[in-house]
Amino acid sequence: MTNQVTLIATAAMGLEGLVKSEVKDLGYTDIQTENGKIIYKADYLGIARSNMWLRTADRVKVLIGEFNAYSFDELFEQTKAMPFEDWLPEDAFIHVVGKSHKSTLYSVPDCQSIVKKAIVSRLQDQYNIYTRLDESGARYKIEVAILKDKVTLSIDTTGSGLHKRGYRVEQGEAPLKETLAASLVKLTNWTPEKPFVDPFTGSGTIAIEAALIGQNIAPGFNREFSAEEWAFLPQSIWNQALEEAEDLANYDQPLDITGSDISHQAIEMAQNNAMEAGLVDLIKWKQMNVKDFKPKTDVGYLLGNPPYGERLNDRPEVEQLYKALGGIMKDYPKWSVYIMTAHENFENFYGTKASKKRKLFNGFIKTDYYQFFGKK
Structure with missing residues (x-):
């Protein structure tokens, strides 16, 4: 597996332009803007830097793959064809969330369940496991998002949304994110x-x-992210992102x-x-x-x-x-x-x-x- 990834920074409606300019400020140039998200190419360090620095984005996800699906069989087979073993170890705790809009496959619980089965089946084949997966390791939150029959599979790298900076110990009734x-x-x-x-x-x-x-203090300086637990992301990447944040403050x-x-x-x-x-x-x-x-x-x-x-x-x-x-x-x-x-x-x-x-x-x-x- 290469060190290159495609990242999705999600944005509140109307704030995509701000998030795009923050991604550019991080030095990434291969950027696409869609409703509610900015898609860009980065390396592993980019996962840590994006979480550390994006002030106006909601969360950062790794794109696993995209395809069209009009039946549950297609959803299962095409999900199973994705190289999930590149991302998930054999003991991964797999949590699937989903959403569907204007699509043939509109039952979100069914889509989540089928995607989970397909990932489990893929990992069993790849790791030669003939029993149930252990799922005692790090948590991987996988999202299946279906829009007009196009399926996007991604893994959330952030954990608690990026608005959780870690400093708000008290808040009023209607706090601003x-x-x-x-x-x-x-x-x-x-x-x-x-x-x-x-x-x-x-x-x-x-x-x-x-x-x-x-x-110029990085907003993620004071918190942890779910991808810090992932086996394929060495601790040195997070240390490097923290050092950079310290140097630039x-x-x-x-x-x-x-x-x-x-x-x-x-x-x-x-x-x-x-x-x-x-x-x-x-x-x-x-x-x-x-x-x-x-x-x-x-x-x-x-x-x-x-x-x-x-x-x-x-x-x-x-x-x-x-x-x-x-x-x-x-x-x-x-x-x-x-x-x-x-x-x-x-x-x-x-x-x-x-x-x-x-x-x-x-x-x-x-x-x-x-x-x-x-x-x-």
């Missing part, structure tokens, strides 16, 4: 020498992700990042999370009502995920909040303001038309990301 928070920061043109404020900081995720980006980069929130409890949570991330001295935390916010510099960046007012009786209060923020920021025309909200009349209350707006999903909630560019 770390990957989405990083995406919001990357969609601005903020640079680390400029002030950065999140006035609705909650458990601190946006400010923490901004600090990680500002000092710019711990001396000064930052001016503030996270504020009306809730004392939220600020305490944010501080605990920042401490876990090793960033406690880098971010200023402040209990404050957004109505009392006053920028201290002429130029800066404000990025927030305010309450959306989803419950009708919360709406008037939330709308007053938007109004107050718009009133404050109109006196600071050189500040760039970025707000993600599901409130469809946000601009009316804020008092200004956004320079740019893009659709994003916060979990299952459809939101708009309003971008107000500061005057040059």
